[in-house]
Amino acid sequence: MEQNSQTPTWYDPYTQVYFSEFDDWGQVVNWAYPLYQSAIETPSSILDIAEEIKAKHTKTSDKIAAALRFSQDEVRYLGLEMGTNSHQPTSASETLSLRYGDCKDKTVLLISLLKAMDIEAFPALVDTEETKRLKELPPSASVFNHVIVTLKQNGERYWLDPTVSYQRGTLEYLEQPDYGYALIIDKGESALTSMAQKPVHTNVSVEDNFFIAEKVSEPSRFETQYTYAEFEAINRRSNIASSGLNSVAKSYFEYYQGFLTGLSINEAMTISEQEQTGKLITKESYLISQFWEKTDEGYEASFYANEIQNSVYEPKQVNRTGPLYFDYPNIINTTIKLHFAEKGWGFDSDQEEIDNDYFNLKTTTEFNDNVLTLSYDYYAKQDHIKADQIDDYLAQRKKLISATHYSILKYAKASETTQTSADVLDSLGYSWLKYVLAGYILVLIFFFADWRLESAKKVKFEDSPFYAVSVSKFIIYSILSLGIFVNYWSYRNFKAIKERDNSSIMPIARGIFAFVWYYPLYLALAEHSQQQLNKNRVMPNWTALTLWLMVLASAFAYRMDEYATIVICIMPFLWLPLVSYIEQTDTSKEALHHNSHWRIRQYLISLTFAPLLFLGVLQEVNILPNAAIIKGDSLWSYQVHFLKRNRLTPENEEILYFYSDAVFDYREDGNGITENYIFSYYKNDDGKLESDLSHFKDIEKIETTYGKTKLDNTSIKVIKTDGSDFLLIVGRLNKQDKVLVEQINLRITANKVR
Known part of the structure; x- marks a missing residue:
């Protein structure tokens, strides 16, 4: 049976037989309980840190968040899972002394810190691959590959992962992982606990402001603000920490250069954070010297909700037997405002909604005080598309692509305008919604205070x-x-x-x-x-x-x-x-x-x-637009032109698979394959492109090092027949790295046979 691409991690089409020495989950709990209890301790070293936290914070929720932050930021993650280390956690005091540990060690340290503050918490075993399919598997200790911390505060259960870095915000705003089901290691526990949570926070909000000059020849100003929340904010902080703000700002600038002609930086990128919510906000300001595109009727400009379009993607395999992975929970809001310096513009207000089994999209068009506001509010409804729903899904996707594109026309002889609705990319919406969500959380806290x-x-x-x-x-x-x-x-x-x-x-x-x-x-x-x-x-x-x-x-x-x-x-x-x-x-x-x-x-x-x-249900967890290997026909024409113009790919061959590890811009680096070639390129420190384009007949073999988690990249070392080599860096999303490796090996083998 052929495995379809882009399937959820929990989906497995093959029949399997399992053997286990445990009769029920309670026995697994009884096996794990003494291992963790023996490592949880509150010696003076733990108590000292707990006292420091208590001295700075009076609310229990703030103490929990501070203890989590300490275990995340002050203790490095290092997995040495061999022998007894595969299941026996290190004692809390030793982990604190070493200042490094794996997920078990960091979990024990966090629980010990909480215990020193009279806050009860427990280990929770999870499987980051099987996720919700774990419910269907027989009880076993070997099905788990990760451990986190769980506790209850004010009647609410929280899931805390001490291995996550760059997580910010108060307890109520902390992004909580959802691995489907968890086994809580506590006396009396005998069943898996669902980790499902109702999404309430927007992953990414975007507000684009275009200040359109009166004359076509004059430059227009473009200002954009991205507000990242939860895991999306975590990923951005990690990228800034590893690459540096200047590098990130440069990649953003080059990304916009791909579709805004004559772009220049007006003000340097700024970054700010919201301490309570943990949100990360980036602001950019540019000048566009060629805002309008000349047409037969006059001048045209188009605007797109890019993030939304990218989330509702086209599958690589349309004819399939397995479900298609779909970003869920995923809440995206985009607002595009067009500020006209020239008087006389006019637009009709409009509202549109696309609602189906897969997603909901609401669009609003309003024109007030010479400002046209385009609002897009999107949320996903499920985490996969069934195989027999693909055709309907693609039909709904086509509607979304059209609804998230807007064009304006400036006639050459007068300032009349018309409005059209077309198609193209994917982005975000409703900037006001973040305030509604913040108010909801505050009122929820107030409700529990009322309860108490x-x-x-x-x-x-x-x-x-x-x-x-x-x-x-x-x-x-x-x-x-x-x-x-x-x-x-x-x-x-x-x-x-x-x-x-x-x-x-x-x-x-x-x-x-x-x-x-x-x-x-x-x-x-x-x-x-x-x-x-x-x-x-x-x-x-x-x-x-x-x-x-x-x-x-x-x-x-x-x-x-x-x-x-x-x-x-x-x-x-x-x-x-x-x-x-x-x-x-x-x-x-x-x-x-x-x-x-x-x-x-x-x-x-x-x-x-x-x-x-x-308001309906708002949902979370967003995947970076370029986090997955994509089919070549998913690339935009200007991207293909860039690759061919710079001779990074053959002129006469279509790109089959492509991946870029850049933050936003494919021009930073990328790699992939055509029918007969494999290619890789990147920009060096001097900003110049370095590349390798090799025919499959010139490749001896590849050596692959797969990433351990979804966030880790997979490295493919391409060894050529002359002994030289180069590297492909690709993402792991939906196991597409394995698909690419398989396609490369097939072509290497086929060329050797010839």
Whole structure:
């Protein structure tokens, strides 16, 4: 069976047989637990650092973030996973002393620091390749290739990776990895835990401003601002640290030179950061001496949402049996503003939406005060495209390409304008949305503070066996709090049951996973009804089972972005029989009155969350446009012209595969193959191109060193028949490096046979 290219890492078309010495995941936990516990410690060296952190930070969340930052920045990553080091972590004090360690060692150090501050945390075993397919595999310790830290703070579970570098921001804004499923190493754990999180942060926001001169002959100014968040910000910081700001600024400049004629730097690039959110912001300013392109009708200029177009890419294999990898979560916002110095321009306002199973794109055109604003808001809905959906996906992609391109025409004889909609690249959108997202996070924090304040009051009503609240408040507040009040209501009722029955249940866990514990809560209420009224006054058992299944289905649908808002509005009504019964059991009505009373902070929370009911789901994790090996027909014509003009590729052959390791501009370096040639080029320190173009018949063999992670590049050493060699550097995304290696070897072998 042939393996399709660009498939998700978790997809495997082959039948496999697994053998394991473990019967269940609980046995794996029991095996790993003593290994980590023996390494977790709080000697004076650990305590000293913990005290320094506590002296600087008062909030628990800030202490956690500071401890994570220490383990990431102050201890180098070094993997020596041989012998016992493959599974036994080094003690925390030794790792601290050495100032280096692998993922196990850094995890143990972070947990020890947190323990010294009375913060409970646990190791979590993950597999960065199998990800969500891990759920289908039999229990085994050998399926894991990485370990991170997990903890709960204010009722929320966090996943922290101490091996990540250049991560910034407070705990609430930290980008958390999602490897599908994790095995938490703690007593009592016996199953995998889902790491899935609802994406809320935009990966990249772009605002392009074109200040268009009145006369065609005059230069126009172009200013652009990129706001990178989460892992995208991490990648940019890493690039700046390794290459230097000047090199990055140069690559950005050369990137824009590819499609903006007569470009020159107006102001040097600046970089700033947001301490709380961890976002990285770059600003650039250029002058364009040839802004307009001459046409038969006059002068034309085109604008593109490049990042969005690049994210919705065309597969290399259209006829396929395996799914196509798709960037998810991926939220991109682009705003393009055209500031006209010349009066008399006019544009119609317009809105358009493309909504399908794969992505959602909203475009808005507005013209006010002689400024044309083009807004593009994109988010992906799933992490793969099924093989039988490819044709439909490509049809939807074609619509997106057209919708994310905009052209303006300046007539040669007058200042009349027309507007058209065409096609080309991919970019970002809505700059205001970042403020909405920031407000959402702040209100979410405020909600949990409200939760804690209510809990701290500990108002008790002896005649009320449950947490009674009016049906009207339950429905309204559940909807306006985006479903969070359902979890809080469930938590309070399970807490009441625990206190009444002196049981060992965990109310917080049952509150968080309220949809799972719907039916057990019904059983508790039904039992109470039998004891008090000698009959079940809650609802029939079959009705409870039906509603429970609907609750579970709604919880699943909530995780599908297309239905999130509908589920939020419907979900509270499925709980009404339980809410109504508890309301009726409050014989004194004191608790009901107290809990149903609306407080100022609840009004504020509701008013703040209300607009979010109409926004839809925002999602994250973005891949660099040039992070993958691409087919030659995906290159733009000006890129191909550059390669051929500089004799980097043959004039008479089409490029089959191409990869560039540059930040933005293919002119910095690149390599690939045609049908008969393999090529590689890069710019030296003097800015001059150095290249190698060799026929496959002149190549003896290749030696490949594959990158260990998705972020590592693969090196292909090309050894020629004359003994000389050169290097290809390619990306690992979707295992396309293996596809390229296979294609190279096929052509080397074919030429030897000839």
